[in-house]
Amino acid sequence: MVVFRVTRPLYDILFLLAVPFLLPSHYLRRPEALRSLWIKERFGRIRTEDGPIWVHAVSVGEAMASRPLLSRLIQTHRVMVTTVTDTGRKVMNAYLKGRGDLFYAPLDLSFVIRGLLRRIRPRAILVMETELWPNLFYYAHREGIPLVVVNGRISSRSFRRYRRIKWFMKGMLRCGRLYCMQTERDRERLLELGAPADRVIVTGNLKLDVSPPSDPPHWMDKLGHPVVVAGSTHRGEEEVILSAFSRVKEEHPSATLIMAPRHPERFSEVEEIIQKAGVSYCRRSQEVRDVDVVLLDTMGELQSVYGGADVCIIGGSFVPKGGHNLFEAACWGKPILTGPFMDNFPLAEDFFNQGAAIKTGPDNLREALMELLKDREPARQMGRRAMDLYRGYQGAVEQTYSQIMKILQEVEG
Secondary structure (H helix, E strand, C coil): HHHHHHHHHHHHHHHHHHHHHHHHHHCCCHHHHHHHHHHHHCCCCCCCCCCCEEEEEEEEEHHHHHHHHHHHHHHHCEEEECCCCCHHHHHHHHHCCCCEEEEECCCCCCCHHHHHHHHCCEEEEEEECCCCHHHHHHHHHHHCCCCEEEECCCCCCHHHHHHHCCCHHHHHHHHCCCEEEEHHHHHHHHHCCCCCHHEHHHHHHHHCCCCCCCCHHHHHHHHCCCEEEEECCCCHHHHHHHHHHHHHHHHCCCCCEEEECCCHHHHHHHHHHHHCCCCCECCCCCCCCCEEEEEEECCCCCHHHHHCCCCEEEEECCCCCCCCHHHHHCCCCCCCCECCCCCCCCCHHHHCCCCEEEEECCHHHHHHHHHHHHHHHHHHHHHHHCCCCHHHHHHHHHHHHHHHHHHHHHCCC
């Protein structure tokens, strides 16, 4: 803790030096109406009543995962939610509908965080996943505000980086009140980084308690079958998937591919890739028709789209990005294909070992797709195993909520 307190001002200086280079590009990208809000809120000029539970969810993934827990919290407490990205803010705004305050997250600078905490005096701070902010942790501890990491995870890449500064991480992690981790492996990694053993528990993954929509969207009725959905794709994956799909079309002329890029800023880039592939296509945001490829350029719709798929491909796994959430497809009982890079989703190994998903490579994607589309009974069995795994891992919301309530009772006497 002493080393952390001594070196934390250096982090402050480095952060402050980086701000003039980061702010202009972030600021100018936003619509004019949001710019004044963004700059004020990023510097802690947040107006809310005293004593909320502050929930921080960086972007779309964290915002989606936090919703089941927020549903419980909103029933009994006033909440304040912060996001970093515009897309995360959009998703959260659509969900909250005025039931809580929503702001851009403040910059992790001493004078910003210290002033904000003293003004709003949150009853507790809930940080989604692995947003480890040194000043937020330090001043929450100093002000006696319990800080809880919720749905915590430590990817292999993050773990390697954090180990290089273990001397700094140890002091910061001692400032947190409780760490609710997704898996035992996440717990072990956090302990190795120096978190106190009595403050680190496994509560499961909140994303598994997100209820799927009741039906796939109606616009999918216009599409030819079979339908392949490639979700959360990254740069370098679209070409691989389009190439594999073009060969599938030779045996399934009416097949449709739905492509959902992970980041909205890549929609136009992916559209150009589809155009170069020489296939018929349309954007979801425009009129949907029977085409070869539908570019899913809307937010918050992917999980429902998985429900209308015959096969689901999980993006971020054919390039070294660590993969994405398998349960969004598994909750529908769909057969799942991934690439070799799934280290950000540790439970993926359970899927592979139990025959609930297939791991393949870029060169073998076409063959794997053809196999699942040729013999539908094995595909249905794979989907059933995936749904069984999804149901078996549910319950994280209740465990996490009870831990938070226990802490609030202890703090408030």
